[in-house]
Amino acid sequence: MGRRKIWKNKGIRVLMIVLVLSLSFPVYASSTKDKLSDAEQDRKDAKSRLEAVQEKIQGLEQLRNDAKAYIRAMDEELAVAEDNLTDLQEQTVKKEEEIAQTELELAAAREVEREQYESMKLRIQFMFENGNQSYLELILSSESIAEILNKAEYITQIVDYDRRMLEEYKQTCEEIEEKEAKLVKEHEELTDLVAQAEEEKAAIELLIAKKAEQLQQYEAEIARQEEELDELEEDLAELDSRIADLEEQLRRENSRVIYDGGQFLFPLDFYYRVTSEYGWRIHPIYGTNKYHSGIDFGAPSGQPIKAAYRGEVVISEYSSSAGNYIMINHGNGLASVYMHCSKLNVSVGQIVEKGDIIGLVGSTGNSTGPHLHFSVRINGEYVDPGPYLGMY
Numbered sequence: 101m102g103r104r105k106i107w108k109n110k111g112i113r114v115l116m117i118v119l120v121l122s123l124s125f126p127v128y129a130s131s132t133k134d135k136l137s138d139a140e141q142d143r144k145d146a147k148s149r150l151e152a153v154q155e156k157i158q159g160l161e162q163l164r165n166d167a168k169a170y171i172r173a174m175d176e177e178l179a180v181a182e183d184n185l186t187d188l189q190e191q192t193v194k195k196e197e198e199i200a201q202t203e204l205e206l207a208a209a210r211e212v213e214r215e216q217y218e219s220m221k222l223r224i225q226f227m228f229e230n231g232n233q234s235y236l237e238l239i240l241s242s243e244s245i246a247e248i249l250n251k252a253e254y255i256t257q258i259v260d261y262d263r264r265m266l267e268e269y270k271q272t273c274e275e276i277e278e279k280e281a282k283l284v285k286e287h288e289e290l291t292d293l294v295a296q297a298e299e300e301k302a303a304i305e306l307l308i309a310k311k312a313e314q315l316q317q318y319e320a321e322i323a324r325q326e327e328e329l330d331e332l333e334e335d336l337a338e339l340d341s342r343i344a345d346l347e348e349q350l351r352r353e354n355s356r357v358i359y360d361g362g363q364f365l366f367p368l369d370f371y372y373r374v375t376s377e378y379g380w381r382i383h384p385i386y387g388t389n390k391y392h393s394g395i396d397f398g399a400p401s402g403q404p405i406k407a408a409y410r411g412e413v414v415i416s417e418y419s420s421s422a423g424n425y426i427m428i429n430h431g432n433g434l435a436s437v438y439m440h441c442s443k444l445n446v447s448v449g450q451i452v453e454k455g456d457i458i459g460l461v462g463s464t465g466n467s468t469g470p471h472l473h474f475s476v477r478i479n480g481e482y483v484d485p486g487p488y489l490g491m492y
C-alpha cells in the first residue's frame with residue numbers, strides 16, 4: 101500500500117515539473133523541431149513503403165514477363181501441333197480417297213471375274229451338252245488323225261485357258277482385297293493419330309488459357325500496386341512540402357536577426373519597366389491563369405541586385421522554376437526573395453546589410469528574358485511587395 105502511494109506522489113511531481121517547464125519556455129520552439137523530426141520520420145516510412153511497393157511491382161513484372169514468355173513458347177508449340185493435326189487430317193482424307201478408288205477397282209475386277217466365270221460356264225455347258233456331237237463332228241470333219249488331235253487339243257486348250265483366266269482374275273480380286281484391307285488398317289492408324297493430335301492440341305490450349313488467366317491476375321495486381329505507388333508518391337510530395345514549411349518555420353523561430361520596421365531599399369539601381377505585377381495573371385509560357393508571387397522588373401542581365409534590408413541569407417541555390425534565387429530572412433517572420441539571377445554572391449547563413457550586392461540580374465529558371473522577380477513573405481505567405489518598396 102505504502103509503495104503505491106510513493107509512486108503516485110512521484111507521478112504527480114513529474115507532471116508538475118513538466119507543466120511548469122512548458123509554461124516557462126516557449127512551446128513552439130521545441131514543437132516545430134518535433135514536428136519536423138516527426139515529418140522526416142513519416143517521410144522515411146513513406147519512402148521505405150514506396151520502395152517496398154516498387155520492389156513488389158518489379159517482382160510482379162518479372163512474373164508477368166515469365167508468363168508472357170511461357171505463352172509465346174506455348175503458342176509456338178500450338179502452331180506445331182495444329183500443323184501436325186492438319187497434316188494427319190489431310191493424310192486421312194487421302195487415305196479415304198485411296199480406299200474409295202480401291203473399292204472401285206475391286207468392283208471392276210469382280211465384274212471381270214464374274215464375266216469370265218459366266219462365259220467359261222457357258223462354254224463348258226455347251227461342250228458338255230454337245231459333247232458327243234462335237235467330238236463326232238470333229239472326227240467327221242477331220243481329214244486326218246493329226247487334225248483330230250489338233251482340234252481336240254484346241255478344245256482342251258480352251259478349257260485350260262478359261263480356268264487359267266478365272267484363276268488369274270480371282271487372284272487379282274484377292275490382291276485388291278488385300279490392298280484394301282491394308283488401306284483400311286492404315287486409315288484406322290491415322291484416325292488414332294488424329295485423335296492423339298487433337299488431345300495434344302487441347303492440352304496445350306488449356307495450358308495457355310490457365311497461364312493467360314494467371315497473366316491477367318498479375319496485370320490486375322500490378323495495376324493495384326501502381327495505384328498504391330501513386331498514393332505513396334502523393335504522400336511523399338505532401339510530406340516534402342510540409343518539411344520545407346517546417347524548416348522555414350524553424351528558421352524563423354531560430355532567427356538571428358530582428359526586423360525593426362524600417363523601409364526597404366529598392367533592390368535595383370535601374371530597371372526598364374514592370375513586366376509582371378503581383379497577383380493573378382496569365383502565365384507567359386503556359387498560358388494558364390496563375391498566381392504570381394512577386395513583381396517582375398525587366399532589367400539588363402548582369403545588373404547588381406541589392407539586399408532590400410539587413411538579414412540572414414536562408415536560401416541561395418538553383419531551382420528549375422526560380423533559377424538561381426536568394427531568400428533573406430529579416431526577422432519577425434519577414435523575408436525577401438530574389439529570383440532568376442545570373443550569379444549568386446552570397447551563401448546560406450551569411451548576414452547581409454541593406455544595400456549589399458547579393459547577386460546579378462539574369463534569366464535562369466522559368467524565365468522569358470532577363471528580369472528580377474522580387475517577392476516578400478510574411479510568416480511563409482507571399483504578400484504584395486509593392487508597399488514594401490514604396491511603389492504604392
Ligand SMILES: [Zn+2]
Binds near residue numbers: 376392394395396473
Ligand atoms: Zn516573376
